[in-house]
Amino acid sequence: MQVWQGLGAIPSDWGPSIVSIGVFDGVHRGHRAVIGRAVARSRATHVPAVVVTFDPHPLEVLRPAAAPKALTTVAHRAALLGDLGVDAVCVLHFDAELASWSPETFVDKVLAQALHAADVVVGEDFRFGHRAAGDVRLLAELGATRGFAVHPVGLVEEAGHRWSSTFVRDRVALGEVEAAARALGRPHRVEGVVVHGDARGRELGYPTANLDVPARTVVPADGVYAGWLVRGTPHNVSSAGETRLPAAISIGTNPTFGGERRRVEAYVLDRTDLDLYDEHVALDFVARVRDTEKFAGVDELVAQMDRDVEQVRTLLR
Numbered sequence: 001m002q003v004w005q006g007l008g009a010i011p012s013d014w015g016p017s018i019v020s021i022g023v024f025d026g027v028h029r030g031h032r033a034v035i036g037r038a039v040a041r042s043r044a045t046h047v048p049a050v051v052v053t054f055d056p057h058p059l060e061v062l063r064p065a066a067a068p069k070a071l072t073t074v075a076h077r078a079a080l081l082g083d084l085g086v087d088a089v090c091v092l093h094f095d096a097e098l099a100s101w102s103p104e105t106f107v108d109k110v111l112a113q114a115l116h117a118a119d120v121v122v123g124e125d126f127r128f129g130h131r132a133a134g135d136v137r138l139l140a141e142l143g144a145t146r147g148f149a150v151h152p153v154g155l156v157e158e159a160g161h162r163w164s165s166t167f168v169r170d171r172v173a174l175g176e177v178e179a180a181a182r183a184l185g186r187p188h189r190v191e192g193v194v195v196h197g198d199a200r201g202r203e204l205g206y207p208t209a210n211l212d213v214p215a216r217t218v219v220p221a222d223g224v225y226a227g228w229l230v231r232g233t234p235h236n237v238s239s240a241g242e243t244r245l246p247a248a249i250s251i252g253t254n255p256t257f258g259g260e261r262r263r264v265e266a267y268v269l270d271r272t273d274l275d276l277y278d279e280h281v282a283l284d285f286v287a288r289v290r291d292t293e294k295f296a297g298v299d300e301l302v303a304q305m306d307r308d309v310e311q312v313r314t315l316l317r
């Protein structure tokens with residue numbers, strides 16, 4: 001798969017494309033339905049599937065106060081799209097200029113001139129162009145004179161919940177990582193570089209990798225979780241090359257020690273030999289184990305951590 005930063009990065013001899021457009025933050029099951037349609041069409045017609053996405057999230061430019069935190073980094077999004085069979089991802093830098101393009105300008109510059117769109121696959125609620133003036137109907141009208149067909153995809157629901165990035169963000173923020181995983185079709189992931197903590201973990205018998213998590217990341221509620229520490233990210237072509245290690249994850253201020261900063265840390269089960277400092281790693285959240293507690297002392301905390309680790313082992317089996 002190819003990743004293009006901006007329209008200028010598209011090869012000059014690029015031919016026709018099946019195009020899908022959206023932020024696709026999370027690449028959740030609703031997004032997968034849209035991308036799946038584009039990839040199926042691509043396989044049937046032998047025309048490559050291209051996803052056009054935006055970075056930063058358009059709301060960060062249009063209404064910063066209302067901008068959501070991100071479920072996925074751009075590199076992770078691209079890798080997930082690659083896993084779905086997309087041939088190329090074009091990342092458009094969303095800024096005031098792009099936001100000012102009328103629906104016609106957007107269609108001409110991006111779909112017609114840059115990508116030679118043959119088919120455009122979007123969610124039925126897709127909006128585009130200045131002040132979100134364009135909808136699926138206008139897109140189809142513009143396509144009729146520019147040689148592309150529009151395929152709207154119905155929104156996916158289950159048990160009354162529409163799969164949406166907002167739904168997933170809310171579940172993660174409440175610590176409901178199992179519900180988030182069902183909507184995503186995989187565990188929610190938090191990424192960061194491993195930094196030094198308080199050098200206490202080894203003494204407790206549980207060294208933990210402390211992640212420096214970028215602001216604007218959707219971090220699960222304080223608590224203890226079962227999950228995976230993933231090495232070999234970022235990658236932005238596919239998830240191939242990742243290795244997963246079983247982990248007991250703690251999020252919280254470590255109240256037993258009167259900590260103030262919120263930590264995101266993970267103990268890799270049965271390992272003491274790892275050196276993860278300065279490495280970019282990911283944590284995949286599989287299940288919630290319990291709330292964070294303030295223990296009377298170190299012995300009580302360690303006794304509970306022993307039980308946590310056994311529970312994590314069972315949950316990941």
Ligand SMILES: Cc1cc2nc3c(=O)[nH]c(=O)nc-3n(C[C@H](O)[C@H](O)[C@H](O)COP(=O)(O)O)c2cc1C
Pocket residue numbers: 197198199200201202204206207208209210224248249250253254255256257265266267291292293294295301305308309
């Ligand atoms: C599985 C697990 C459960 C934890 N549970 C708690 C807890 O309930 N309360 C708490 O204060 N700290 C908890 N911690 C965090 C420890 O206090 C922390 O890992 C320890 O202080 C080491 O910190 P350091 O990595 O900064 O050296 C937990 C850590 C792990 C790995």
Ligand SMILES: Nc1ncnc2c1ncn2[C@@H]1O[C@H](COP(=O)(O)OP(=O)(O)O)[C@@H](O)[C@H]1O
Pocket residue numbers: 194195196197198199200201202203206207208209210266267268269270271272273274275276277
């Ligand atoms: N099983 C393990 N899980 C996580 N980190 C480990 C493990 N074994 C060794 N390490 C290393 O030890 C470091 C954590 O040691 P620790 O004593 O908790 O100190 P600090 O939290 O101050 O970094 C991790 O960043 C990692 O490099």
